[in-house]
Amino acid sequence: MKKLIIAAVMSLGTAAFAQEATGTPENPAPSAPSSRQMNGPSTGIEAQEVGPAIGDAAKKAVGAQTSKEEAAQTGVWKEKHAFTMEGTVKTKDDDDITLAxxxxxxxxxxDVRDKTKVTLDDKPAKVSDLPEGAKVRAKFQLEGDDSVALELKATSPKPKK
Incomplete structure (x- = not known):
């Protein structure tokens, strides 16, 4: 009996919703929103085109470069935007240095680049000149996943007594 009552209610409910005047796309109901309300005002520009256009305009406005090669050629690495850290030389070679x-x-x-300034005891040096255990104050910037050294100021380790 319960199943019969539930089936009757479902049928009547469906029929009631079906009789509601919603209109058709060709002849919409008076309560239906207008196409202007549905689509909003038209600017003639698709939303997918806006993001890239804003990004390009912003890069032009601030002078940002679009490639690593252009950035390296024009010296985009600005020391005022650099991070600093201190550590001691653990390992090194001509292309990189690891600080503990x-x-x-x-x-x-x-990463050590050609433009990286390296000093040892306030004298110009190469990364290969830095002894293990030397204290280093580094300025660096992030370039993607890489940490690029802008400046390495090293102090020779004190001899053990």
Whole structure:
């Protein structure tokens, strides 16, 4: 009996909704929103085109470069936007240096480029000249997933007594 009552209610409910005057696309109901309300005012520009256009305009306005090669050629690395850190030389070669940091901080590997300024005891040097254990104050910037050294100021390690 319950099933019969539920079936009757469902049928009547469906029939009631079906009789509601919603109109058709060709002849919409008076209560239906207008196409202007549905679509909003038209600017003639698709939303998908706006984001890239804003990004390009912003790059032109601030002078941002679009490729790493252009950035390297024009010296986009500005020291005023650099991060700083201190550590001691753990390993090094001509292309990168790994610095050990205090306490439980992880080691940091910095890419060394041709434009990286390297000094040892306030004298110009190469990364290969830096002895292991030398204290280093580094200025660096992030370039994608890489940390690029802008400046490495090293101090020779003190001899152990």
């Amino acid at each position: 940091r205090k306490d439980t901080l992880p080691e940091v590997k910095l």
